[in-house]
Amino acid sequence: MDPTINVSGVSQLFQLLRDGVPRTRAELAKSTGLARSTIAARVDELMRLGLITPIAETVSTGGRPPSQFALNPSARLVLAADLGASHATLAVTDLAGSVIAEHSEPLDISLGPVPVLTWLLEHAAELLERLGRPASDLAAIGMGIPGPVEHSTGQPVNPPIMPGWDRFDVPGWVRQHLDVPVLVDNDVNIMALGERAVAWPGVEHLMFVKVATGIGAGVISGGSLQRGAQGIAGDIGHVQVARGAGVPCHCGNKGCLEALASGPAIARALRAQGVPAESGNDVVDLVKRGNIDAIQAVRQAGRDIGEVLTTCVSLVNPSVIAIGGSMARVGEHLIAGVREVVYTRSIPLATEHLAIVQSAAAQNAAVLGASMLAIEHALSPETLTALVSA
Amino acid sequence: MDPTINVSGVSQLFQLLRDGVPRTRAELAKSTGLARSTIAARVDELMRLGLITPIAETVSTGGRPPSQFALNPSARLVLAADLGASHATLAVTDLAGSVIAEHSEPLDISLGPVPVLTWLLEHAAELLERLGRPASDLAAIGMGIPGPVEHSTGQPVNPPIMPGWDRFDVPGWVRQHLDVPVLVDNDVNIMALGERAVAWPGVEHLMFVKVATGIGAGVISGGSLQRGAQGIAGDIGHVQVARGAGVPCHCGNKGCLEALASGPAIARALRAQGVPAESGNDVVDLVKRGNIDAIQAVRQAGRDIGEVLTTCVSLVNPSVIAIGGSMARVGEHLIAGVREVVYTRSIPLATEHLAIVQSAAAQNAAVLGASMLAIEHALSPETLTALVSA
Structure with missing residues (x-):
């Protein structure tokens, strides 16, 4: 038997065992269609590499070799x-x-x-x-x-x-x-990968939106992270929004989402109203202390983000939008603004099963x-x- | 040797031969890493199924078996x-x-x-x-x-x-x-699949935008067609555009792209100006006859479409946007409007290598x-x- 085919049998077996569920040799043979003798040889090989480990059964098998195997997470x-x-x-x-x-x-x-x-x-x-x-x-x-x-x-x-x-x-x-x-x-x-791993395993269409000093999105479509032709897919911070007319952005353009709804942009808007806020963190603190101007500003930022996300919802049809980044710590006020616009403007079929939620992975997502x-x-x-x- | 592994060798060989390029047994062995004896058996099997065919060489091999093989496109x-x-x-x-x-x-x-x-x-x-x-x-x-x-x-x-x-x-x-x-x-x-096959083989990030009675897009990202969670990815006809305020759409919402830039919408706008146009086809005819009002209306529709596509460019970062559908027959006037807005509003990195072109497959795309x-x-x-x- 030639070595290439040999190896492909190993890989097939291992991809099955990656989920951590213990399986017997018989179960492995049934799932892969490989012969029992092949399974035995492959299991030995994966054990030798330390990648899988025998799992003890609750009932003693009287000295026979252990009959269940699973991924050994501490191998590497x-x-x-x-x-x-x-x-x-x-x-x-x-x-x-x-x-x-x-x-x-x-x-x-x-x-x-x-x-x-x-x-x-x-x-x-x-x-x-x-x-x-x-x-x-x-x-x-x-x-x-x-x-x-x-x-x-x-x-x-x-x-x-x-x-x-x-x-x-x-x-x-x-x-x-x-x-x-x-x-x-x-x-x-x-x-986006971290968020899926923590809160949405198996979800194939997920957008992670980071709202912090900048605004950007990570897009998982068809189960895979989508990076685009230049690696900048999801770079939605410089899309123009209706309320933005004339507001200069650091990118050199005007009216960008980031110039209106990022942490520093919300702080700037609050200062213009006479509310002391130097940074996004200050805005978060104000919201947590119940400052009405800050809450309204954050809600409006959510609406601006929702305006851009409405197009994203039509284009990639996700089932989950998770909002993270440092500004997501304000909690429901930001999400409420996003939901308000996305649910008003999108076609019903696109939002029927769409969850718009705060990031569960939070600062550990990355x-x-x-x-x-x-x-x-x-x-x-x-x-x-x-x-x-x- | 068990049958599953046997079959996987066949498939590996055939996926290689699908491009239609003739290859010798030695070339197949080198590319797949399979043993020469395995290659010989698999080639025979694929010949038996009629899926590959021997390709005659220019120089006679003096009665030896034909040594190059390729996909037989007429097998099925x-x-x-x-x-x-x-x-x-x-x-x-x-x-x-x-x-x-x-x-x-x-x-x-x-x-x-x-x-x-x-x-x-x-x-x-x-x-x-x-x-x-x-x-x-x-x-x-x-x-x-x-x-x-x-x-x-x-x-x-x-x-x-x-x-x-x-x-x-x-x-x-x-x-x-x-x-x-x-x-x-x-x-x-x-x-989108047809357009890629005809004009952009190998392109991994392509958007096909159909402009006709409705407006919609087919999105190829990371080499695959993206369908979204509900199968409606690319349904951009009901995204709201700036110029649309108050214009009712058949979907029940207001200001949708389709209510402004589809064939019937352009015809309606022209009628309101006193230009007789009952349908998108009439608009195409007017443009082809050089009617200035129709040309301007089509250009504006292009700008409206461009407004929505700017967000799409940021989100999926395609390298090609092909504009097709019956309204694309007006030619450059529509595309010019799209380009005008997309190139003005997008970040430079997203448009540096972006082609916005008329569909090459045209009415055969589907x-x-x-x-x-x-x-x-x-x-x-x-x-x-x-x-x-x-």
Whole structure:
């Protein structure tokens, strides 16, 4: 039997076992259509790699070999990084996405790629040391950055707030110091992955909308993250909204959603009304203290966002829109504005089964999504094929 | 060797040969990693099924077996149907999507499913008879209809202009009379597939916008047609546009794109100016005769469409927007309006490599797309596996 076919049997088996549900050899044979003798050989191979583990049964089998198997989530680790504009979070997770060590601190992305990635490598080494695990246990690194990324190369492309990062070979640089696969994506894209993993497993059409200093969306359609031709799919912050006429945006255009409904934009509008608010955080505090002007401003921002999302609902027909980012901490006031407009303006069929909800993953969405990105790569049929053939 | 693995080798080989490029056994072994002996057996199997054919070389090989193989496009046929609101086109194509027989005539979709599908079966039989091919040569039927379709079942869902079709089991009914797989999709979705096949092979992010009695879009993202949670992704005709305030739409809402920029809407606007235009076709004729009012009205409709497409460009980041449907026959005037707004309002990175063009497939887009839908199914690994195992 030739080796390629051999490997493909292994992968088929493993993709089945990834859900963590223990199965017997007989169940595996039935689900895959592979012969019993083939199953036995493949199970041994996956055990040898440490990727699956025997599960003890409640009733003793009297010394016979253990008969159920499942994914061994602690076989390997992944490193997940959420690099924000001014803050970075690093986590080590197992192959099921559970965080087992974490570090977070203020870090300015505009320091440039070498200082930021050096920080990442140093703290990754610290986390592994704390866990007593060698670097060779790392199966992949997943990373989110606040700018557009060319998916095939992992290179930032024209990121507006990341000086020095344009076309920097992030995976190449990291791999000179730590030789594992490096997956880089836009922060909002990985938030969408994290949100789905936490709250909507199996949902195939989901939009994650981040409302913070900027506004952007991560779009999962047909089960997959959609990145678009230039890697900027979901970049809805610079769509013009009706109320925006004449309001200048930092992008150079006028009337953009971000110039009206982002945290700084809401704060600016409140200051113009004589309400002291310097930042999005101040707005959140005001809303939490029940300030009526702040509540109304946030509700209006929700309506502006809803105006843009109405078109998105028609175009991609999601079943879930999750609103996250720092401004989502104001709670229902923002979501209420979004719902008001989306439900008024959309065709009934598009909203009949549409949930518009606050992010459940909240501030963990990004780091969990980065972990998902890394795990998806580490457990893919291609990676497994390479492992078995090696 | 167990049969499942055997079949997966066949499929791997065939997916490679589908592009029509002739390959030798040695080339196939190199590309697939399968052993030479395996390749020989699989090639024989695919030849037996008639799916691949030996290609004669220019230099005689002196009686040895032919050494190059490629897809045999005439091995099987597919039936492609474009069922419009008031017109139907039926085509028989080969497995490369070339039309080999066609029939077209006025047919009212509102007659209901049984009369329309009976018409389809009768004319399919006629076309096959004309070609001298038995019904058993049909590998699949692809069908486009003017309404939302639940992709998994092929059932129309709340189609507004198709009385009697709601939740009708189209594949089930057809298969009672002609036992082949039946794939049903929305007309604009299959137009997107047809447009890509004709003009943009390999393009992964494409939007096809149909401008006719209604306005809708078919969205290809990440290489796949995106249908959304309810099968209505791309239904952009009822997004509200700035100029639309107060204009009533047949959907019950106000200010929808379709109420301003569809063929009937442009004709109505012209009549209000005293220009005699009863329909979209009249508008096209006026523009072709150089009527300035009609040209201006079409240009403005293009701007309205562009307003909605600007958000679409930000959300899905396509590399191609193809404008088709009966109103696209006015040529550059409509496209110019679309470009004017999209290029003014979008962020530069989103439009740097974006082509906004007239549909190249034009009125053939739907029937070609229906053929693609059927071929994709007929040549899929799953179908092939079933064939070989049978």
